[in-house]
Amino acid sequence: MLEDRYELAAGDKIPMRDGSFAVVEEKIGSGGQGAVYKVHYQGKKWALKWYFYEKIKHPHAFRNNLSVNIKDGAPENSDKFLWPKHLTEYVSVKGKYKTFGYLMDLAPAGYVELEKIYGRFEWKKPKVKGQKAIQVEYKFASLDAQVTAAINIVKAFRVLHLVGKSYQDLNLSGFFVNPQSGDVLICDCDNVAPDGENFGIGGYPGFMAPEIVRGVAKPDVLTDRYSLANVLFRLFMRSDPLEGKKVLQSVVLTEANDLKHYGKESLFIFDPNDASNCPVLGVHDNAIKLWKLYPPYIKEAFVKSFTAGLKNPNERIIEKTWQNLLIRLRSDIVHCTCGKVAYTTAFKHEEHFICTCSRCGSKIYTLQMKDMTAPLYPGLKLYRCYTEDEEDYETVTGEVIENKEHKGMFGIKNLSDKVWKAKFPDNEIHEVKPEYGVPIWKGLLIDFGNGIGGRILS
Amino acid sequence: MTDMLEGFEFSDSDVMWNPEEWKKEEAPGLENENIDEEDFLDCLEPSKKSMTIFFLIDTSGSMKGTKIGTVNGTMEELLPELVEVGGNNADISIAALRYATTVTWITKEGPVPVKDYQIWPRQPAGGTTVMGAAFKELNHKLSRKEFMNKPSLSYAPVIFLMSDGVPSDDWQEGLNLLKQNSWYKYGLKIAVGIGSNPNMDVLREFTGRDELAIRAHGAKELRELIEFLVITSSKIGSQSMTLTDEGKELTEEDVAGGKEEQLVEAVKKDIMGEVDKSQDQVDFDAGW
Numbered sequence: 001m002l003e004d005r006y007e008l009a010a011g012d013k014i015p016m017r018d019g020s021f022a023v024v025e026e027k028i029g030s031g032g033q034g035a036v037y038k039v040h041y042q043g044k045k046w047a048l049k050w051y052f053y054e055k056i057k058h059p060h061a062f063r064n065n066l067s068v069n070i071k072d073g074a075p076e077n078s079d080k081f082l083w084p085k086h087l088t089e090y091v092s093v094k095g096k097y098k099t100f101g102y103l104m105d106l107a108p109a110g111y112v113e114l115e116k117i118y119g120r121f122e123w124k125k126p127k128v129k130g131q132k133a134i135q136v137e138y139k140f141a142s143l144d145a146q147v148t149a150a151i152n153i154v155k156a157f158r159v160l161h162l163v164g165k166s167y168q169d170l171n172l173s174g175f176f177v178n179p180q181s182g183d184v185l186i187c188d189c190d191n192v193a194p195d196g197e198n199f200g201i202g203g204y205p206g207f208m209a210p211e212i213v214r215g216v217a218k219p220d221v222l223t224d225r226y227s228l229a230n231v232l233f234r235l236f237m238r239s240d241p242l243e244g245k246k247v248l249q250s251v252v253l254t255e256a257n258d259l260k261h262y263g264k265e266s267l268f269i270f271d272p273n274d275a276s277n278c279p280v281l282g283v284h285d286n287a288i289k290l291w292k293l294y295p296p297y298i299k300e301a302f303v304k305s306f307t308a309g310l311k312n313p314n315e316r317i318i319e320k321t322w323q324n325l326l327i328r329l330r331s332d333i334v335h336c337t338c339g340k341v342a343y344t345t346a347f348k349h350e351e352h353f354i355c356t357c358s359r360c361g362s363k364i365y366t367l368q369m370k371d372m373t374a375p376l377y378p379g380l381k382l383y384r385c386y387t388e389d390e391e392d393y394e395t396v397t398g399e400v401i402e403n404k405e406h407k408g409m410f411g412i413k414n415l416s417d418k419v420w421k422a423k424f425p426d427n428e429i430h431e432v433k434p435e436y437g438v439p440i441w442k443g444l445l446i447d448f449g450n451g452i453g454g455r456i457l458s
Numbered sequence: 459m460t461d462m463l464e465g466f467e468f469s470d471s472d473v474m475w476n477p478e479e480w481k482k483e484e485a486p487g488l489e490n491e492n493i494d495e496e497d498f499l500d501c502l503e504p505s506k507k508s509m510t511i512f513f514l515i516d517t518s519g520s521m522k523g524t525k526i527g528t529v530n531g532t533m534e535e536l537l538p539e540l541v542e543v544g545g546n547n548a549d550i551s552i553a554a555l556r557y558a559t560t561v562t563w564i565t566k567e568g569p570v571p572v573k574d575y576q577i578w579p580r581q582p583a584g585g586t587t588v589m590g591a592a593f594k595e596l597n598h599k600l601s602r603k604e605f606m607n608k609p610s611l612s613y614a615p616v617i618f619l620m621s622d623g624v625p626s627d628d629w630q631e632g633l634n635l636l637k638q639n640s641w642y643k644y645g646l647k648i649a650v651g652i653g654s655n656p657n658m659d660v661l662r663e664f665t666g667r668d669e670l671a672i673r674a675h676g677a678k679e680l681r682e683l684i685e686f687l688v689i690t691s692s693k694i695g696s697q698s699m700t701l702t703d704e705g706k707e708l709t710e711e712d713v714a715g716g717k718e719e720q721l722v723e724a725v726k727k728d729i730m731g732e733v734d735k736s737q738d739q740v741d742f743d744a745g746w
Contacts, residue, residue: 054727115546119545120504123541124541124542125539126538126576129534130576130577131576132573132574133541133572139499142495143498146499214707214708215712216705234504239505240505243505243611247611248609248610252614252640253611254614254644255715255716255717256710256713260710283505283609285502290498292488293488293498340494341494341495342493342494342495345488346488346491346493358492
């Protein structure tokens with residue numbers, strides 16, 4: 001009997017509000033507030049989040065809020081949110097209480113939880129008793145995919161915050177990521193509430209803003225921003241931004257130490273004015289190694305987030321700024337013809353805007369578009385946000401390619417639907433129609449239209 | 459040519475990537491380090507907190523037969539279940555000792571990560587019950603110089619005591635010593651009394667909370683209790699606290715003992731109702 005168990009089992013029929021049932025197929029996950037099952041409803045497979053009722057502090061208000069979210073739909077109807085779609089009816093459990101759940105879309109194949117990529121390895125119990133535990137490895141396929149994932153996360157939160165809602169429980173397990181492309185789906189949207197309202201969730205340890213840990217604030221847009229910076233830091237530096245020497249010295253993370261190091265006396269591991277919580281060699285090796293590989297504008301953004309922004313919620317970086325910084329970061333990735341891939345920081349800069357590959361000696365020039373710069377290497381993609389007055393960082397409008405008839409001659413191919421004008425090596429201005437290209441040379445100037453231009457920096 | 463530049467938005471002051479900043483970006487020596495894409499993607503695991511589960515197992519003569527058999531069988535089944543408990547956050551290790559006439563560490567080399575410790579050596583039973591000596595030995599090892607020497611941050615340990623009888627030595631002296639130990643103080647202590655004759659007062663004094671010293675009468679109950687208590691306390695122990703919404707600035711006193719409170723709540727809610735006390739189980743002490 002369904003009513004006799006806390007957990008659901010295959011074949012259980014959950015009553016829905018339209019009078020029909022969702023039929024449970026299997027358990028696919030578990031969290032602090034409930035478990036997730038794959039179910040069949042209205043001819044389609046869904047994910048059912050089924051609450052541990054006693055873990056929800058204000059169940060009626062929580063359910064009402066969920067109902068409002070279902071009615072509102074995902075922000076901007078974005079398909080990047082695995083948004084709540086249908087509420088179930090209440091079901092009585094052991095005569096003690098009634099609980100409920102909601103249906104959302106299942107994450108498609110090929111997506112993994114960001115938490116697993118952060119952890120690098122997942123240990124699973126052995127299939128046969130006495131055998132060794134099984135290690136599963138997770139990682140992004142490319143640096144581009146990793147930065148693209150960061151851009152997608154930031155974009156989703158910008159949209160959510162602009163419709164006046166906060167997410168409240170922002171942490172690495174709230175994202176499904178495609179490690180090949182960097183595409184991101186936001187899951188666990190059930191705590192989303194109008195900014196300033198909270199239905200009981202505090203957040204996830206390690207990701208909560210210090211003022212929540214201290215007990216003086218509840219989750220809202222500003223605490224989301226703290227958690228967002230925390231997620232981005234972990235994504236790039238593979239470390240906890242607040243766990244350094246000072247925290248390690250307390251040896252045991254008791255409840256009181258937790259309150260101290262993540263609340264009252266939290267201190268960034270790379271605080272430029274206080275090195276007492278710096279990362280420790282042998283424990284925080286990822287942070288030590290990766291921090292120095294990032295360009296200064298990214299480090300500055302993290303410093304701001306975890307110094308001024310740690311204490312003053314209004315000083316936290318807004319999503320639009322992160323979006324610009326991260327788009328810039330993506331355009332700072334150099335793919336040298338020899339195969340070396342890294343940010344421009346890992347290349348020699350003998351002349352200001354020309355970097356040299358330390359492995360093969362190739363010179364890589366820099367193209368400036370609007371206020372963006374990008375190293376020019378074969379395969380570099382120009383996005384609509386570079387060449388048009390749009391924020392679209394996904395649609396490719398140009399690409400650096402080698403001319404098929406003249407080997408060794410590289411150019412920018414127009415993949416947009418606009419006609420560009422450019423200064424060719426003959427010093428004349430020519431039209432560059434869609435699907436045509438312009439050779440790259442020292443004096444190259446491109447008019448993308450609408451007053452947006454590109455040039456080689458020298 | 460000049461027409462083309464007209465109306466363009468860049469001037470040198472607009473260039474975000476100015477030469478000064480460019481110079482700053484030349485991290486000394488970085489370009490010679492041969493950094494590549496894999497350096498960003500093939501990271502080490504992020505630093506995890508460590509947590510140790512201590513098992514103190516009574517292997518005295520009275521445990522012989524079904525009692526020690528159930529304990530051994532449960533430990534065999536428990537080890538794989540513990541692999542996934544720490545997740546990304548914590549590395550969970552096991553340290554187990556048995557006490558009878560003497561005290562012996564089953565994990566001789568100190569705490570072993572549970573992912574590497576999947577074969578439980580079945581323990582024999584025989585002899586007296588030197589629980590006091592076991593407390594002293596635990597106190598000795600609960601030290602930064604001994605078992606708690608991991609360089610990473612630790613969560614307080616889970617300490618699980620099992621006994622079916624009355625200690626044969628001065629348990630009080632051992633426990634008094636242990637009570638001075640900070641690892642013990644902050645740790646989550648749980649105890650299971652087995653069968654009809656355990657000294658529950660000793661176990662309650664060990665845990666410091668009456669609710670966390672529980673009696674198992676039969677085999678099924680013992681297995682379920684061990685599993686529930688170890689998994690629940692490991693989960694609670696290996697996570698930082700999610701604090702409650704007090705609406706006021708929290709103090710150390712407010713949060714102290716928060717995990718123990720969570721464990722007590724879980725025991726009250728789940729164990730008291732969940733453990734199967736049905737008649738079909740083997741009663742350890744029936745029919746003698």
